[in-house]
Structures are given as structure tokens and as C-alpha cells.
Amino acid sequence: MARSITAFGSISRRRLLTTVSAGAALAASTFRINLVQAEEATIKIGFPVPLTGPYGTEAQDQVRAAQLAIAEFNDGGGLNGRKAELLVRDDKLNPGEAATRTLELVEKDKVNFVVGSLSAAVQLAINNVTKERGVIFNSISQSDAINEAADFSKYTFHEALNPHMTAGAVGRYAFPKFGKKVAFLTADYAYGHEMVRGFLDVGKTFGIENLGDIRHPLGTTDYSTLLPRIQSLKPDILCISNFGRDQQIALKQATDFGVKKTTQIIAPLLSHASRVAAGPQAFEGVIGGCSFYWGLEEKFASTKAFNDAFRKMYDGKLPSDYGALGYGGVRTVLAAVKNAGSTDTDRVIAALEALKYDFYKGPQYYRQCDHQSVQSVLVIKSKSKDLRNESDVFEIIGADEPSEANLRSCEELGHKA
């Protein structure tokens, strides 16, 4: 009897000690908070981006910045305690894979929203899947087609710039300054064609003379047969409309051929990652557009706050242009969720349409007819001297202020007024 009491007592004491210590540990740790919150359904945001493939660097930056937007939302208490979660998927820069992944996110993971993509074709594929299923999709890469009535739906939002805006801003800056004789070197695919169309559109206002559009296939490594043809045209301005590695190689070889001595080179979009990869010489003096540059922090408090938060989360690293879009794309959706006080699709759409925001690059809003984010376009010049840090590669020399006048009109896009 006594033995059994002892045994019972000892177990009880042990159990008591275990329970108390576990409870204390739980109370002291942040794990407890997670446990309590796990009971409520999280707000799920699907994030398909090309983690593998030629734009992997940009995509990984998009993920980092999107995670920051999620963390800020959760630290701010979420939606009445409901936390958000990012479901990252690799779309492999392939529209078919992107469609499959989006089906997975919508059908299996039951995401509330989809944000992402880093190619025109991929975003159109995702958009077609989400709009059929009534899921909000906020695209964070460039495309003109996604604004057009055929692809648009009320579920479609476009946080990124489009080629028309980008080329327009660079053209408006460069054409009055450097001359009217313009030659083009263009990657032969949708992005290149849309950029050239944008340049020619804005060029009409300035009366530019189109000396010729020389096209090269994607993934060209040798421009030595194309560059002398361009030089013989004697242009004042050379527009190089390509992206990623093509841009790096074209600019490097153009520098070696001495094109820069007589001609100003402009590009619709200067990618931060490309500039860092190619080094200062190739990009020296090249003028182009971009959606975001961290140097904006001198002008906008929102940029400063975004940069500081990003630095803090990622060991002093600074966000890139595409990274900022990942942040903006997720943050606008979450802000709309908070304003709507719900994740109900129609109420979030209304909240997004009503949103006037300044989250990372100055004031922005979504235009009613095509849900294009009306925003500033920066004109930047690559620099090679006085670099303050490894991300200090551009200087901002101009900007198109946010204005619907710089977008194609709603009628032109096929939307009914």
C-alpha cells in the first residue's frame, strides 16, 4: 500500500513537474503564439515565380521581398489575428508549368489570392486559370496584353509597369535630349516588340526618324554582325530592347565596338541584377527605365522604410527592382484585405480599387478600367564612379510622375467606358 502510494506520488510529482516546466517553456517562447494562431485559418497567398531558369536571381529577390510583406502584416496583428502565409511555387518560366502550379494552388491549397510571375506569357497563363475560378491575381511582371479587354477580368490586377509606360518614360526623357535619328536593336519576341511599339508611339510626338529595327533571336551571344550595320546607320540614339543575359552581352559588345562614342544607348528597362552581373564598364552611361531603385529613399519615406526593413531582415542587403514588385504585389493585396475586413473576393476587389497607396515608391493606385497600377517610372543612368555600396549602381536622372495620360487609354485597350 505504502509502496503504491509512493509510486503514485512520485509519478504525480513527476507529471506535475513536467507539466509545469513545459507550460512555463511554452509561455516563455514565441511558439505558444503560433499554436494559438494555428487554430484560425491563415490567409494563403500563392506565389508562382521562376526560381529556376535565367531569371532565377530576380525571382529569389521577389520571394524575399514578398516574405517581408507577409512578416509585416503578421507582426501588425494580421486580420483580427488571422495571419498570412506565402506559398511559393517554381513556375520554371514555363506557362504550362505555371498553369499546373496555379491549379494546384487554387484547387488543392485553396489559396485566397495569387501574386507573382516573371514573364508575359506566364502571367497570362496564370491569369486565365485564376479568372475562370474567381481568384484575385496580382501580376508583378511586365506585359501590355494583360491590360487589354480580352485578357482582363475583374479579378486581374497589375502591380508592375507595362512596356508602353516604360518605353514611354525613357523616350520622353531621351528623344528631346539626344537627337531624332533612332535605331533599334530588338530581341525578337513579345517583350521586345511591345517595347519598340512603345518607343515608336512616344517618338511620334517628338518627330523621331526610325532608321531601322534590327532583330536578334533570344539568347544571342554574338552581335558582331549586327553592330556594324547599326553603326553604318549613324544613329543619335540606339534603343536596345532585350532583357537579362542578352542585354548584358549586347551592351558589352556595343561598348567594345565603340558605339557609345557617337551614339547614346538607351534601354527600356535596366535590370538591377543584370547590371550587377555585367559590371560597370558595359553599362557605363546607358540610360533606361525601371520601376524601383533603392536610391528613391532620399525622396520618399516609404522607400526608406521598405529598404530599412529589407536590410534588417536580410543582413544589410538592399532590395532590387523586381524584389520591390514582389513586396508591392503582396502588400497591396494584404492592405486591401485589412481595409475590407475580410478575405471575401468581391470585397477585396472593391478595396483594391479604392486603394490609394504609398508602400515603397511614392503614390500609386489601380486604374478602374484595367486595374493597372498608375505609378511613377524612373529614368536611371548606370554609373561607374563613386559607388557607395555594392547596390549603388544607378543614378536617378528623371521620372514620369504617376499619370493616366502615360497609359494607353481604356478605349484603346477595348474596355467599355
Added chain:
Amino acid sequence: MQSSVNEMTQPLQRPQATPVSWFAFATTHRASIAGLAVLAFPLVMPFTALAANILIYGLYALGFNLVYGYLGLLSFGHAALFGTGAYLCGIAIVHFGLPWYVAIVLGICGGLVMAAAIGALAIRTRGIYFAMVTMALSQCVYYLFYEAVGWTGGENGLRGINVREIDLFGLKLDFINPLIRYYVIAAFVIAAFFVLSRILASPFGAVIEAVRENEARARASGYDVTATRLITFILSGGFCGLAGALQALHWSIVPIEILHYDTSGIVVMIALLGGMGTFFGPMIGAAVFLLLENIVSLWTEHWQLVVGAIFMICVLFFPAGIWGTLIRRAKHD
């Protein structure tokens, strides 16, 4: 080698000793058994859209295997047949607003016609030359569709193949529902199993293999080798066209990448992995290939490294493909 991989292809065998009778039974009823496997498939997959992709790629590989495994010709241009089926089905719905079943029939016809055109030009060559000619012709098809932006969307791909509801003799099925979409696709794939099984079991099926085994002997026996080759290639185009049409309906888009030579290469990989010249091997190959890619890429960005290593292991330990090696083992047990 030959006798082992042919096991599943010869339903009419001399009566064998009792221990292998279940094997003979399975061989005779291969289409029904394959159909049952397909019906249960979504239960074991991570998500239904992937299961549907596997079915579609399996069907595509099944069509490819008819030419590669049974006829013995390595084609490197099957993406053209797959892609034409997808684009024709998509264009029928997007630009002409035709019903889904007409679009599928058009997709099959697209595959057949494209196969007839490519086959007529390429069928006289063989070996590496056949591979190169088919690849060159499929690149022509790629640029044809790439440049026809008004019809195909070009670089941006064809969007808007939106079928919300399937009307089946008054029965309305919600095509947006993932499981229903899967079973509609599965119905077509199972039908294709029976058609393929019938073709292979027919006298013509025997001629196909006779041509592979010994062309001179087949010719000496009075068979028209060139015609056999061409007809088989065209039939293969029909299966691939159907697969393409189903892919267009499943994704609701057709990306231009579907015509890229990568798509031609993947199907060779799938057929080899599953077991060339076996009836169900291509399905197994598609399942292993797509499943591996899917799971490993969730886990690491360097998924190609892992998947490549696993393929090498498969090649080393399953020389006749996964299914082919299993069949060989079953036969010897």
C-alpha cells in the same frame, strides 16, 4: 531483349504452363486493367491537376511509343503532333466558339494531318536521319504557329480556352471541378487504351512489329514496309493530337513551348524510363517523370540535379525501363 519487351505486345500466345497464366490474363485484358489503374490514380497523387497532366503526357508517350517502341523509329519531332492537336482544339474554341467535343475531334484530326504531312516527307529516312528530319520539320511547325500571332497568340500563347461546363446528353458536368475534369480526361485516355490495344492485337499490329524486327524479311513476306511505317506514324499522330487537345482543355491555355523541341525530348525520356515497346510503360514513365519533377522542385531549387541522378540510377538498374524490367521479371518468375 526483343522477346522480353514484346511480351505485353503479343496477346495471342501459345498456351503456357499454369504458373504464368495470370500473366497471360493480364496481357489479354491490358486495356481494361490499365483503365482501372487510371480510375484509381488521383487518390494517390499529391493533387489532381498533376494527375491529369500525367494522364495526358502518358497518352502522348503512348502515341510516341507506337512509332518508337513498336515500329522502331526514333522520332524527334513529336512535339509538332502534340502541339498541333492542342492549338487546333484551342483555336476551335477561342476563335470559332465550337463545342468542346468538336474541338477534341479537330485536335485529333490536326494530329493525323500533321503526322501525314511530316510522315510523307520523313518516312523514307531511318535511324539518326529520321530523328533529324522529324526534328527539323517540327521546328518549321513551331515557327509557323509562332508567327501566326493572330491565331495562336504567338509568344504570349493562346488564352481563353474556357470550358466551364460539359453537356453530356443532358447531363451537365462542372468542368472547373478538378475531379470531374480528371475523369472526363480519363474517359478519353481509357478509350485510347482500347483503340491502341486493338490496333496492336490486329494483323496490322503484327506487321508493325515484323517491320521493326526485320525489315528485309517483312518485305520478302510481301508487306509494304513504307506504307506500314507511314500509317503507323499517322496513327501515332492521332493519339498525340488527342493528348494535345486534352492538354489545351486542362490548362485552358496553349503555350508556344508545347511545340518546342524540349517537348519532343521529354517524350523520348518518358518512353525510355517507362519501358519502350510495352503497353503501359509510357504511363509509368510519365508518372515517374512528372511526379519526381514536381516533388523534388518543391523541396529544392536544384531539382534537376536530383532528378538527373535518379534517371541515371534507373538507366543502370532498369535497362528495359521500369515497366519493361518488371515485366521481364514477372515472366521469369
